[in-house]
Amino acid sequence: MAAASTRPVPPIPQSQSQSQSRFPTHLTATDLSPQVRILCEILSTSPVHEVEARLSSTQIQPEPETVHQVLKLSYNSPSVAAKFFRWAGLARKHTGYSWNLMVDLLGKNKLFEPMWDAIRSMKQEGVLTLTTFVSVFENYCVAGRFDEAVMTFDVLERYGIQPDIVAVNSLLSAMCREENKTSKALEFFERIKATIPPDADSFAILLEGWEKEGNVVKAKHTFGEMVIRVGWSPQYMFAYDALLNTLVRGSQADEAIKFLQVMKGKNCLPGLRFFSNALDIFVKQNDSAHAINLWGIMVGGGLVPNLIMYNAIIGLVSNNNDIDNAFRLLDEMVFHGAFPDSLTYNMIFECLIKNRKVNEVGKFFIEMIKNEWPPNPPNFTAAIKMLFECDDPEMATEMWKYMVKNNISPRDDSANAVLIGFCDMVRLSDLKRFAEKMIDERIIIYESTMTKMKNVFYKEGRSARDMYDQILKKWKSSYL
Known part of the structure; x- marks a missing residue:
């Protein structure tokens, strides 16, 4: 940002968010010193009126770091935390951080009157800072008491704190973190901007x-x-x-x-993060036109998309049958160091199949296997079916042979697509040859496919019926 110092003051560190009803305790914390664990045990098990006596009996010296740790683990018990704070203060003057923790602890428990008592004591001790009031802003806003958060800002000068732009931004941030309260923040912004730009x-x-x-x-x-x-x-x-x-x-x-x-x-x-998020939204909206415009601005601005982003946009344009842009993006990938993978190729291949681009399907298949990214089994099946329907049985059988040679599985669906394709073309000798070889290879031929084969063979006369009967006999025996 332009001036990092004007961002809201960081809240007092906590190991649990304000939205949770319980705060961390010594029972869940790790790496605690023996002294801290003993003190926390006393606070969690002692009646309030006995706390200070039991603490004194330990003869533990409350060092600042020890006090900080105990207070952080005492947010669930504000009454005993206050007793501990008083006891520790008798032995050693509290640090500003200890005071801030106490103010925050009281505020998170909505004990606002004691919180202000602590703030007044801090003023006397000379340890008040803007960090103290940031905690107050946040706790009032979490409690839904926005007017009191604004009133706190208005009294900053009384407590020796300059109400500058850092304070303004801290209050704005506390308001905007709450659900649907940005309008409240805007009200404060409109009032204050004339005096604090x-x-x-x-x-x-x-x-x-x-x-x-x-x-x-x-x-x-x-x-x-x-x-x-x-x-x-x-x-x-x-x-x-x-x-x-x-x-x-x-x-x-x-x-x-x-x-x-x-x-x-x-x-x-x-940066790239925005473009990636925006692209995801356009993909969900199936908005390829705006995605392409977004992509052009991104790449034209010198940003280098990664493989995930390329796959997202290639999948989107392919889903919208934009084959030209799919190929353009594929060719562009390697120049940005994003090398296509199986998903990239299969999305484009599926688009070509869906649009019945017969020649392109064959050429792209050759490119895919050349780059060692063959089609996935469903795309093999879809391609084989489409190629038979579009009168290119040679490429369809080439794909089938590739599947067999490279042991790509499952391939039952593709095998049945081959047989149905030959049925539709009434190529009986090829049908018989492929069916028998598939049976020998223990590939499952579906009953519906066998029925279609029977109808085709039986229409072609006695010799054709005998051919089918031989296939049927072999098919039945394969299940024995």
């Missing part, structure tokens, strides 16, 4: 909120104001990504493409 981070936080809520109209309005106030910069990529994701997910692909073209002209294209 927003920066790129302020807009990025709001845009990420609109993205989460899927509010395209608000996102576009916020972005428009951002461009007017802070201009363009490659450092503002968080904001750009949020806007573009909102547009793409909101079925405003045309708008997203327009923004991308403008961003490209400003040398502000997003």
